[in-house]
Amino acid sequence: MDRNNSRRQVAAMKQSLFDQGLLDEQFIQLEELQDDANPNFVEEIVTLYYRDSSRLISNLEQTLERNPLDFNKLDTIMHQFKGSSSSIGAKKVKAESSLIREYCRTGNAEGCRKSYQQMKKEYVALRKKLENYFQLARQAGPLERACRPK
Amino acid sequence: MVMDDSTDLLPIGMRVLAVDDDPTCLKVLETLLRRCEYHVTTTSQAIMALNMLRENKDKFDLVISDVHIPDMDGFKLLELVGLEMDLPVIMLSAYGDTKLAMKGISHGACDYLLKPVRLEELKNIWQHVIRKKKSDSKGKNKTNKPDNATSDSCSGLRSAGTENSDENGRLAKKRKDQDEDEDEVKENGNDNEDPSAQMKMRLIEQVLKN
Numbered sequence: 001m002d003r004n005n006s007r008r009q010v011a012a013m014k015q016s017l018f019d020q021g022l023l024d025e026q027f028i029q030l031e032e033l034q035d036d037a038n039p040n041f042v043e044e045i046v047t048l049y050y051r052d053s054s055r056l057i058s059n060l061e062q063t064l065e066r067n068p069l070d071f072n073k074l075d076t077i078m079h080q081f082k083g084s085s086s087s088i089g090a091k092k093v094k095a096e097s098s099l100i101r102e103y104c105r106t107g108n109a110e111g112c113r114k115s116y117q118q119m120k121k122e123y124v125a126l127r128k129k130l131e132n133y134f135q136l137a138r139q140a141g142p143l144e145r146a147c148r149p150k
Numbered sequence: 151m152v153m154d155d156s157t158d159l160l161p162i163g164m165r166v167l168a169v170d171d172d173p174t175c176l177k178v179l180e181t182l183l184r185r186c187e188y189h190v191t192t193t194s195q196a197i198m199a200l201n202m203l204r205e206n207k208d209k210f211d212l213v214i215s216d217v218h219i220p221d222m223d224g225f226k227l228l229e230l231v232g233l234e235m236d237l238p239v240i241m242l243s244a245y246g247d248t249k250l251a252m253k254g255i256s257h258g259a260c261d262y263l264l265k266p267v268r269l270e271e272l273k274n275i276w277q278h279v280i281r282k283k284k285s286d287s288k289g290k291n292k293t294n295k296p297d298n299a300t301s302d303s304c305s306g307l308r309s310a311g312t313e314n315s316d317e318n319g320r321l322a323k324k325r326k327d328q329d330e331d332e333d334e335v336k337e338n339g340n341d342n343e344d345p346s347a348q349m350k351m352r353l354i355e356q357v358l359k360n
Contacts, residue, residue: 026266033181033269041181049174079218080172083244087175087266 006140013133022126027089043134049088050127056081057120064113074112075104085123092122161276162187169199169215169227170242175265179214179242186272196222200230207235211279214240216265217250225257232258236286238278242267 017023027042034041056077063074082097096119103111166183170176171194183190191210193199196219203210213231217224228239240261241254251262260278263271 029266029268030178033178033185038181045174045178048177052173076218079244083216083265084172084174086244087172087178089266 003141006136010133010137010140013136017129017133022090022092022122022129024089024091024094026086030089046088046130046134049084049090053081053084053123056084057123060116064116069109069112071104071107071109071112075101078104090123090126093119093126096122161279163189164212164276164279165189165210166191166275167199167202167210167213168192169196169213169219170194171216171219171221175216179267182267182269182272183214185269188276195219196224196227199227203231203235203237210237212238212240212275214242214275217241217243217254225253228254228257228259238282240275240278 014023030042030045038044059077060074060081063070063077078097078100082094082101085093085097096115100112100115100119103109103115166188168176168179168183168190169192170179173194176192176194180190180192191202193202196215199213199215200222203213215224215227219227224241228241231237231239238260239258240263241251241259242263242265243250244265246264254262260282261275
């Protein structure tokens with residue numbers, strides 16, 4: 001009984017992450033790659049993402065501190081950040097990244113900095129939520145299969 | 151037995167070289183490619199990729215690479231691979247810029263995929279290998295003397311660069327050794343085996359089963 005409850009909670013949590021627009025289809029794709037040989041694949045990928053992207057975050061912050069702002073450099077880092085974020089299905093982070101790129105294109109330093117703050121908030125919040133999600137999923141047991149949210 | 155390139159031939163073991171400097175993207179790509187049952191080698195550097203390709207032209211069937219790699223322009227890599235090795239190259243990018251895609255295709259990419267790449271898209275990339283080799287062999291191997299029907303239709307799968315007489319000799323040897331070597335077709339570590347012949351053998355087996 002308890003197990004079923006836990007699983008329902010996990011499913012509900014995942015559903016809410018999708019409903020809030022934090023995750024997209026790519027996350028489901030990752031879950032579909034999870035199997036007996038790779039039982040924690042999604043968590044591993046997300047961990048890898050946060051570890052690697054922290055390097056990008058510090059590059060970003062260094063670049064944003066400079067005056068005048070080097071838009072080309074910023075755009076290059078954002079390009080990679082966007083690609084990385086999209087590979088884990090981080091929908092909102094990806095959207096904010098696109099926005100920053102737009103501001104780079106138009107040479108809007110204020111816009112870049114403001115968007116970056118927003119993006120960082122989303123990025124940090126998502127990390128916490130995914131940590132909770134994986135913890136719950138682990139407790140619920142390995143039967144967490146990929147299921148498309150409604 | 152005549153072999154045709156119908157879509158129920160499974161290209162298991164097709165050897166892919168995947169290049170992306172982003173570790174997350176590379177890991178996901180690698181896993182997706184393995185799920186398609188391709189044999190995957192990964193690297194985060196274009197220079198490394200080129201070295202691997204130059205070391206042995208016949209070691210890979212297809213290259214899939216991100217457009218933006220720090221140590222070399224992805225289009226430059228694309229050009230070099232096309233010129234030196236004549237392998238099919240698929241470009242990947244996080245941006246769906248039509249101009250970039252056009253640039254890729256005009257530099258010789260056989261496809262341009264948007265990240266994040268989906269499994270369904272990767273399941274079809276083997277077709278580029280077959281297509282390329284068929285069009286290459288049509289242009290080059292006019293003097294091909296087939297031993298029998300199988301040899302003739304197999305010629306399309308061979309690397310474009312190899313000698314004609316060698317090809318027929320090797321293929322004959324492969325058919326003889328096929329039964330013995332069937333179990334050894336897993337990883338790339340086998341010195342005696344021509345890896346592209348392994349892929350051919352799997353395709354042949356599939357046809358013979360049907």
